[in-house]
Amino acid sequence: MNQAQQAYNEKLAQHLIKRLEKRRLEASYAPTAEQAKQEVLAMIPAGSTVVRAGSVTLDGMGFWEAVAALPGVKLLDPFKPGLEPQEGIEIRRQGMTADFLVTSSNAITLDGQLVNLDATGNRVAGMIFGPKKVILVVGMNKVAPDLQTAWQRVKHYAAPIVCTRLKAKTPCAETGLCSDCSSPDRICNFWTVIEGHRFKDRLHVKMVGENLGF
Numbered sequence: 001m002n003q004a005q006q007a008y009n010e011k012l013a014q015h016l017i018k019r020l021e022k023r024r025l026e027a028s029y030a031p032t033a034e035q036a037k038q039e040v041l042a043m044i045p046a047g048s049t050v051v052r053a054g055s056v057t058l059d060g061m062g063f064w065e066a067v068a069a070l071p072g073v074k075l076l077d078p079f080k081p082g083l084e085p086q087e088g089i090e091i092r093r094q095g096m097t098a099d100f101l102v103t104s105s106n107a108i109t110l111d112g113q114l115v116n117l118d119a120t121g122n123r124v125a126g127m128i129f130g131p132k133k134v135i136l137v138v139g140m141n142k143v144a145p146d147l148q149t150a151w152q153r154v155k156h157y158a159a160p161i162v163c164t165r166l167k168a169k170t171p172c173a174e175t176g177l178c179s180d181c182s183s184p185d186r187i188c189n190f191w192t193v194i195e196g197h198r199f200k201d202r203l204h205v206k207m208v209g210e211n212l213g214f
Contacts, residue, residue: 001210006031009140009209016143016207019112023196026204033139036208037061040135043204044100046072051095052079053103053123056165057137057213063102092122096130103127104213105136106158107150108143108205114194115150117159119187127194127203134203139212147193158214159188 001009013029020027030036040063044050050067052075058064068075076095078088095101103123107115114136118124127134144150160172168185172178178188197203 006209013207016112020205023112024200025197026201029207031209033061033208033210033212036137036206037063040206041066044073048099049074049076050100050102051076051098055104057104096126098131100133101126101131102135105138106154108138109147109150110145113147116192117154117188118190121190124190124192135206137206139208139210141211161214162187
């Protein structure tokens, strides 16, 4: 990434931090994924439980391996190899009372609104209520001008890529285009827009000056 783009990302992040703080959300910026990872890990004290939610952003950072290595920290991982589907669901339920939920957001608007689309609902449910602290790690590629643009980005870009990655039996995995399907593998089930929070600073948005996730 060249210097001009780095400078642009930092200026944009500072604007978003102000908008998010007005919405009673914590926010901070790291120029690299590695710095962001270390700063988020430092926020998790020994004795904590951390629930894992689906996130290509965090997977690509090697975040979960780092969490598993933290002394005295328990990782609730519904994606652990060998689990039966019902076991994964039960871990997701346990995660609703975890100390930390760490995941990403599908999009963030210039006004500081967080836009997400979920398949099973546990990720967006945890953002709204449940875990004591929620940390969202968001690459600057996910910034959208407004709600309409954010919805379009998620529905017509991110979701088809995720379905392709998961080898889902959906039309978009075949064509790359959303057809608003009714497939059992459909991941476009639960929309949320976070406008603010009753509990100040429960939700922390860590923006990263790199392109991360979809």
